Amino acid sequence: MSVSRREFLHSALLTGSLASLHPGTRLAAAGDAPKWPKNPFLQGNYAPVHEEVTRDSLDVDGEIPAELDGMFVRNGPNPQFPPIGNYHWFDGDGMLHGVRLKNGKASYRNRYIRTAGFLEESKAGKAIYGGLTDPPDVKKMISGGEMFKNVANTSLQWHHDKLLAQWEGGVPHAIAPFTLETEGRYTFGNKLKHAWTAHPKVDPHTGEMVGFGYDTRKPYVQFSVVNAAGQLIRTTPVDIPEPVMMHDFAITQNYAVFMDLPMTFALKRLVSTGSPWFFDAERESRFGLVPRQPTAPGAAPAKIRWFTAPSCFVFHVMNAWEADDSVYLIACRYNRFPGALGLGGKSSAPATPNVPKLHQWRFDLKTGKTHETALDDTGCEFPRIPESLQGCPVRYGYVGEGSDDFFDAIRKIDLKRGITTRHALPKHESCGEAVFIPHPKATSEDHGWLITYSHNLQSNRSSVIIVDARNVADKPLAVIHLPTRVPYGFHGTWIPA
Secondary structure: OOHHHHHHHHHOOOOOOOOOOOOOEEEEEEEEEOOOOOOOHHHHHHHOOEEEEOOOOOOOOOOOOOOOOEEEEEEEOOOEEEEOOOOHHHOOOEEEEEEEEEEEEEEEEEEEEEHHHHEEEHOOOOOOOOOOOOOOOOHHHHHHOOOOOOOOOOOEEEEEEEEEEEOOOOOOOOOOOOOOEEEEEOOOOOOOOOOOOOOOEEEEOOOOOOEEOOOOOOOOEEEEEEEOOOOOEEEEEOOOOOOEEEOOOEOOEEEEEEEOOOOOOOOOHHHHHHHOEOOOOOOOEEEEEEEEEOOOOOOOOOOOEEEEEOOOOOEEEHHHHHEEEEEEEEEEEEOOHHHHHHOOOEEEOOOOOOOOEEEEEEEOOOOOOOEEEEEEOOEEEEEEEOOHOOOOOOOEEEEEHHHHHHHEEEEEEEEOOOOEEEOOOOOOOEOOEEEEOOOOOOOOOOOOEEEEEEEEEEOOOOEEEEEOOOOOOOOOOEEEEOOOOOOOOOOEEEEEE
């Protein structure tokens, strides 16, 4: 039996018309009192907010740099209705939170991403789709309907004046910049024939955007290239021996770097172990260098060069580049798939501490050998670099340093000197991913700002903080107080005006 990518994600993540909506109004019917289950992903600052808010003027401590002219937008899960079954953090409907900065002032708006599943449930006035940890809906399977919502809740990509909200189990959704209204599913003129990654990469030199999708049916991985004009120009299969979970990848000037890691999928395991997933600690990790440029018409497909390394798992990549007859890759490395996320899957790895730490792999193009090195000994995730240096050598990277709830510090890592600088948040405060915004007249790689959403656990209030990227340890340049709580979420981007 073939399995769709939605079934794949379901197993993987074990982890009348809609009325006119006005800012500040609840989406659920007035007077209802939905019962939300007790669930760690529905409590505290993981709990959803139910109002779409627009606020034209925000209070600010400090000063917003006058050069900042654009919008910082972050995506994340925010369920519209109580779940009908199990609930995982990854199940929530996508909600965008945007702070517009101009002339030293700030405004805010949040908007749900109106996917087909979101609109269907809005019309019904209740949840009708199960979560990713629920059994598949047999009736929907038989009727050919959508068994799982494309919630579009994971990340954002700005390319060719188009803002895309992304979820790796399906196609992206186009979003109107600055208003954050949903324009609809986006398939590049019906040319996209596979699921679209949450982490496409844009080549700063060519303007090309490279994305991929993974599935349980061959080809297990495909990657597509979108040119600088926003046109999908080619799709190429990547040959791997079995389906695996592949959340992220990297690009260099000449290669796309794919990670064939040992978190593998086999439907037959579902009966014997209760999960089709298995992390095989005895299986090596493989890194494939796929030539980005197409071969001549009629020629054999370009050969993928595979490099091996000890068993591990990676969710997020910081960067990759070419130098000295080698390809370098930097990412947050786990010893095994992080079962603490509650995403299911069995493992042959021992139950030892499994903190993600920044590592570098060097793939020697002459010898075919892999050299793996730990760059930092502190747990970190959500790595970022300046987007203008994607696929190029970088000196600085930025990560979130973990805490019991979320990140309690932003770390700037000097990759050349091996020096780390911390921006520690105040007590009782947590933040999300820090996005780098370059100064319009930058004189150095780190000339710019780091921006992130933060939340105070005591006051239950949220804010946006702006930090000087050249002086990360200093207090924030600005703390922008938001009119509503912003739940913990995933990835964001800066949209320049």
